[in-house]
Amino acid sequence: MAIRFENISFEQPEVLNTNSTGEERRQFAIKRAAELREKIRDYLDVKGKIPTGFDRIDEYERERRRILDSLQAGEDDWNDWRWQLRHRVSDVETLSRYVELSKEEREEIAEVSKQFRWALSPYYLALVMADEPHGALWKQSIPSIQEVTDKNGSEDPMAEQWTSPAPGVTRRYPDRMIINVTNRCAMFCRHCQRRRNIGNKDRHQTRATLEAALQYVRDNEEIRDVLVTGGDALLLSNRTLDWLLRELHSIPHVEIKRLGTRTPVTLPQRITPELCRILEKYPPIYINTQFNHPLEVTPEAKRACDMLVKAGVVLGNQAVLLRGVNNDPHVMKKLNQELLKIRVRPYYIFHAKNVKGTSHFITSVKEGLEIMEHLRGYTSGLAVPTYIINAPYGNGKTPIAPNYLLGRKGNQILLRTWENKIIPYETP
Incomplete structure (x- = not known):
C-alpha cells in the first residue's frame, strides 16, 4: 500500500554544483567509488570462501574415480547418460559404500525409503562426496527423516x-x-x-x-x-x-x-x-x-x-x-x-x-x-x-519484491533507492 507524502520525512539529495571544475568532479567520483566499494565489502570478504564446482575439481575427480573403480567402469561409461541412469544410487546399502553413514542415518534413510523413492546419478553423487558431509548438495539429494515426521503441507499444494x-x-x-x-x-x-x-x-x-x-x-x-x-x-x-x-x-x-x-x-x-x-x-x-x-x-x-x-x-x-x-x-x-x-x-x-x-x-x-x-x-x-x-x-506465480515506491501525490512519487535513500521524483 502506498504511503502518504505527509507521513514520510526525507532529505533532499545532494545537488551537484554545475559550476564545479573538472578536477572537483573527478574527486567527487573517486570518493563515490570508494563508498560503493565499501557497500560490498562484506561480500568481497566471504566470496572466496563460497566454493563453486570449479573450486572442487580435485576433490570431485578423486570421488569420481572411486565410483568408477567400484563399478569397474571407464570414461565412456561415465560420459554415457544412459549408463548414469542405470547406475543411479537409490538404496542405503549402495550409498553407504560411498559416504559414511551412522547406524542411525542408515535406519532413517531406510525408513524414508518406505514412503518416498530417492535416487541420484553417479555424477551428482561424486559432487556430494566432494562437498562436506550434510552440506548443501547432500541436503538436496539424500533423504532426511524429517520427510516422514513432517505432518505439514499438502501433497498437491498447487492443485x-x-x-x-x-x-x-x-x-x-x-x-x-x-x-x-x-x-x-x-x-x-x-x-x-x-x-x-x-x-x-x-x-x-x-x-x-x-x-x-x-x-x-x-x-x-x-x-x-x-x-x-x-x-x-x-x-x-x-x-x-x-x-x-x-x-x-x-x-x-x-x-x-x-x-x-x-x-x-x-x-x-x-x-x-x-x-x-x-x-x-x-x-x-x-x-x-x-x-x-x-x-x-x-x-x-x-x-x-x-x-x-x-x-x-x-x-x-x-x-x-x-x-x-x-x-x-x-x-x-x-x-x-x-x-x-x-x-x-x-x-x-x-x-x-x-x-x-x-x-x-x-x-x-x-x-x-x-x-x-x-x-x-x-x-x-x-x-x-x-x-x-x-x-x-493453482492461482499462479506472484512476484514479491522489496517496496521501492513509498508514495504518490499528483505527478510526484517518493522512491526508496537500493541504498535506502528516499528521493522525490517528478514527471512532467
Whole structure:
C-alpha cells in the first residue's frame, strides 16, 4: 500500500554544483567509488570462501574415480547418460559404500525409503562426496527423516489435479500451459514439488496421453507458449523429443517451446550432440533449469550449457530458496554471478512450496526479501532474478519484491533507492 507524502520525512539529495571544475568532479567520483566499494565489502570478504564446482575439481575427480573403480567402469561409461541412469544410487546399502553413514542415518534413510523413492546419478553423487558431509548438495539429494515426521503441507499444494483440462495438461494462465511428459529424473530432489508423482518406478506418459495434450493445444489458439516438463523433459528418448517438438513446432499459434529440466545440474552427460541437433531444428526453444548452489556450477555443467547455447537454446535458471542450501544473500549472489559466467540467466527464485514432507526446507518470506535487498543494486541487474511465491491452489506465480515506491501525490512519487535513500521524483 502506498504511503502518504505527509507521513514520510526525507532529505533532499545532494545537488551537484554545475559550476564545479573538472578536477572537483573527478574527486567527487573517486570518493563515490570508494563508498560503493565499501557497500560490498562484506561480500568481497566471504566470496572466496563460497566454493563453486570449479573450486572442487580435485576433490570431485578423486570421488569420481572411486565410483568408477567400484563399478569397474571407464570414461565412456561415465560420459554415457544412459549408463548414469542405470547406475543411479537409490538404496542405503549402495550409498553407504560411498559416504559414511551412522547406524542411525542408515535406519532413517531406510525408513524414508518406505514412503518416498530417492535416487541420484553417479555424477551428482561424486559432487556430494566432494562437498562436506550434510552440506548443501547432500541436503538436496539424500533423504532426511524429517520427510516422514513432517505432518505439514499438502501433497498437491498447487492443485494441479484441479487445473488439468486435458490428459497430461496443466493450465493456470491465459496463453500458456504445461505438458507433463514423465516422472523420471536423474535425481529425485528432496524438495520436489511433484514428489507425489514419483511413485515406485519411472513412467513416461503414453503416446495417447501426449496426443491428447497436443490436440488440446491445437484446439486452443490462444496458447502461444508450451512448457514440456515432468519429471525431467530431457529424460524422454531423443525419438520422442523429436516427435513432440516437431508436433508443437507445426502448430501455427505456438510461438515458444520451453523445456523444464535439471539435467545440466544433475546429469550434464545428457546434453549430447544428437540432442542438440534435435533442439536446433525447432527454434525458439527456452530451457529453464535449476541450479541451487554454486557447487553445482561445474566444468561439466558449463560444457553442457555451452552446447545448448550453440544449438540456439536460451537458458534460464529457476532456483528454489532452500533452508540450509542457499538461504544466504552471499551464497545466492555468488550462484547468480557464476551462472552468468556459463551463460545461464537467473530468472526466478522460487519460495519453496508447502509440499508435504519438505517443510524443513521452507524459509520465511522475510529471508527471501532480505536476499533480494542484497542483490538489487549490489550486483548486475542480469544477476537479479524475480522472487516468486506460487499462490496456493493453482492461482499462479506472484512476484514479491522489496517496496521501492513509498508514495504518490499528483505527478510526484517518493522512491526508496537500493541504498535506502528516499528521493522525490517528478514527471512532467
